[in-house]
Structures are given as structure tokens and as C-alpha cells.
Amino acid sequence: MAIALSHKIAINNVSKKQETDINDLLDQQHDRLYWMIRKIVLGHDDALDVLQNTWIKIHKGLPSFKGESKIETWMFRIAYNECMRFLAQKKATLCLDELDTDYMHSLTADNYFNANDASIGFQNALANLTQIERHIFSLKYFDELTFKALAVVLDSNENSIKTRYYKAEKKIKEYLTKATIG
Amino acid sequence: MNDLEQLKEKHPNLHKSLLGLDRPEDFSNHSKALIRQKLTAVPIKKTPVISMHRLIGIGAIAASVLLLMTINLNPTSVPQDSAAVVEDGYVTSLLLDTLLLEEEVIDQVIQESLLDNFEENLALN
Numbered sequence: 532m533a534i535a536l537s538h539k540i541a542i543n544n545v546s547k548k549q550e551t552d553i554n555d556l557l558d559q560q561h562d563r564l565y566w567m568i569r570k571i572v573l574g575h576d577d578a579l580d581v582l583q584n585t586w587i588k589i590h591k592g593l594p595s596f597k598g599e600s601k602i603e604t605w606m607f608r609i610a611y612n613e614c615m616r617f618l619a620q621k622k623a624t625l626c627l628d629e630l631d632t633d634y635m636h637s638l639t640a641d642n643y644f645n646a647n648d649a650s651i652g653f654q655n656a657l658a659n660l661t662q663i664e665r666h667i668f669s670l671k672y673f674d675e676l677t678f679k680a681l682a683v684v685l686d687s688n689e690n691s692i693k694t695r696y697y698k699a700e701k702k703i704k705e706y707l708t709k710a711t712i713g
Numbered sequence: 714m715n716d717l718e719q720l721k722e723k724h725p726n727l728h729k730s731l732l733g734l735d736r737p738e739d740f741s742n743h744s745k746a747l748i749r750q751k752l753t754a755v756p757i758k759k760t761p762v763i764s765m766h767r768l769i770g771i772g773a774i775a776a777s778v779l780l781l782m783t784i785n786l787n788p789t790s791v792p793q794d795s796a797a798v799v800e801d802g803y804v805t806s807l808l809l810d811t812l813l814l815e816e817e818v819i820d821q822v823i824q825e826s827l828l829d830n831f832e833e834n835l836a837l838n
Contacts, residue, residue, distance in 0.1 A: 553752060554749070557745055557748060557749065558745070561741060561744065561745050561748070562741055565736075565741075565744070566728055566734075569728070569734055569736075570728075570732070570734070575734075575735075575736055575737075579744065582744065582748070583747070583748055583751055586748045586751070586752065587751060587752065587755055590752050590755055591755065638733075643734065643735040643736055643737070644733050644734065644735070645729070645733045645734075645735045646733050647730070647733060649724065649730060649731055649733075650730070650731060650732055650733025650734075651733070653731050653732060654732060654733065672717065672721075673727060673728070673732075700717065703717070704716055704717065707716065707720075708716075
């Protein structure tokens with residue numbers, strides 16, 4: 532009886548702690564995750580859908596989070612996987628011609644894209660990269676993840692990520708030097 | 714400092730000024746409220762204690778199955794299928810023959826005793 536009661540109290544405490552945790556995380560990480568997702572899926576409305584799914588997954592997965600990585604890294608990984616799922620679904624509905632111009636097309640089609648000289652120049656530089664290079668560059672340069680965290684988020688080798696990042700950085704620098712923006 | 718770092722300093726609001734990505738006003742609070750609403754609709758997983766019970770249950774079942782399998786695999790009484798079947802048939806037929814034989818003998822004895830009784834009755838009458 533005493534054991535059953537202590538279990539019940541333990542369960543209630545876990546629930547309350549999770550509620551507190553998820554609320555704290557939402558306050559701390561909401562905007563970071565939104566921008567990370569937005570830079571990958573590009574459209575604001577799409578980012579909103581992906582963001583909500585991401586938070587539901589975080590909420591469900593929080594009890595089984597083992598702390599093998601930082602919680603932020605774990606959350607970024609969930610968000611990245613959700614982005615990939617979204618992009619795969621989107622690609623399935625696009626025809627082959629659209630795929631080549633997909634990045635700039637998706638970007639300029641969004642109501643919340645405000646074009647200016649700098650943004651057009653930088654976005655063109657990003658469009659020059661392959662999808663994975665773009666993601667790695669974005670997560671490192673804008674979201675300021677470490678290479679170690681990137682390896683966890685992308686479920687990839689740290690050295691291969693470093694190589695891709697420096698390659699992407701070089702391409703962007705070359706493009707920006709030619710375009711002389713900023 | 715490389716060019717990209719300088720670019721970062723030049724554009725403190727990176728997403729808006731450098732990437733051109735805008736979003737609605739008060740989006741953050743509105744979105745958080747919406748997400749909180751959705752999260753309350755999703756039941757919180759209360760499994761840390763329950764899962765232990767399940768784990769113990771599954772473990773017990775698995776142990777029982779293993780124990781049963783071990784007992785069955787114990788080679789103390791290895792049945793010899795074909796020989797047993799032949800032997801069984803042979804024994805059965807032998808038994809049947811014996812029974813039939815005994816039946817005939819018993820019938821005979823009964824009939825004889827009945828006849829004896831009948832003769833005795835006749836003699837008495």
C-alpha cells in the first residue's frame with residue numbers, strides 16, 4: 532500500500548516536473564528552434580507547422596531523454612528530423628523542373644520574405660550550395676552549433692561535417708566577393 | 714576576422730536584414746500559447762514506474778518460457794517413435810486376443826453352470 536502510494540506520488544511529481552520543464556524549454560528555446568526550422572523550410576507557415584510538430588515530439592520524448600547530449604542538441608535533432616520529413620513530403624509533390632529552382636522559388640513565394648540587396652545576395656549565395664552544405668552552414672553560422680553538436684543533430688561524422696562546412700564557407704565567400712554585398 | 718564574421722557584426726538582426734526572413738508581430742507569444750494549448754491536449758507519458766512493472770512482468774514470462782523449454786530439452790526420456798508405435802500395436806493385439814479368449818472361457822463356464830442348475834431343478838421337480 533505504502534509502495535503503491537509512493538509510486539503514485541512519484542508519477543505525479545514526474546508529470547509536474549515535466550510540465551515545468553517543457554514550459555521552461557518552450558520559453559527558452561522557442562525562437563531559436565523557429566529560426567532554425569525557418570531557414571530550412573523557408574516559408575513562415577510551413578515553419579509554424581514543423582515547429583508545432585517538433586514541440587509535440589519534444590514533449591512526448593522528454594521522459595525518455597537520457598542526457599547523452601545537451602538537451603538543446605537533442606531538441607535541434609528532433610527539429611531537424613521534422614524539417615527533413617517536411618521537405619521529403621514537399622519534394623514528393625513537386626515535379627522535376629521545380630526541384631532545381633526550389634530554394635529561391637520557395638523563398639520568394641513566402642509572404643514574409645522581405646527582399647533587400649543584402650538578403651537577395653546572401654540567399655543567392657546559399658542557393659549555390661547543395662542542400663546538405665546549406666543546412667550545415669546555416670546551423671553553424673547562424674545557429675552557432677558546435678561541430679560536435681552538429682554531428683549529433685545530423686547523425687553524421689564530425690570530420691565530414693567540418694569538411695563540408697569549410698567547403699560551403701569558401702563557396703559563399705567567393706560568391707559574396709564577386710557580388711560585393713553588405 | 715574573416716568576412717563572414719564582419720558580416721555578422723554588420724547585421725545584428727541576421728535573419729531579417731541578412732536573410733530577409735520576416736515574421737508577424739507578436740508571433741513568439743502567439744505561437745507559444747498555441748503550442749502550450751496543443752501540448753496540454755497531448756497526455757503526458759507517465760511511464761517511468763509503470764514501465765518497470767511491465768518490464769518485470771515481461772521478464773517473468775520470458776524466464777518461465779525459458780524454464781519450460783529447458784525442461785523439455787532435458788534428454789532423460791527420449792521417446793522412440795516408430796518402435797513404440799509397432800510395439801503398441803503388437804501389445805494391443807495380444808491383449809485383445811487374451812481378452813477374447815478369456816471371454817469365450819467365461820461364457821463356457823457360465824453356460825455350463827446354467828445347464829447344471831437347470832438339470833438340478835429338473836431333478837428336484
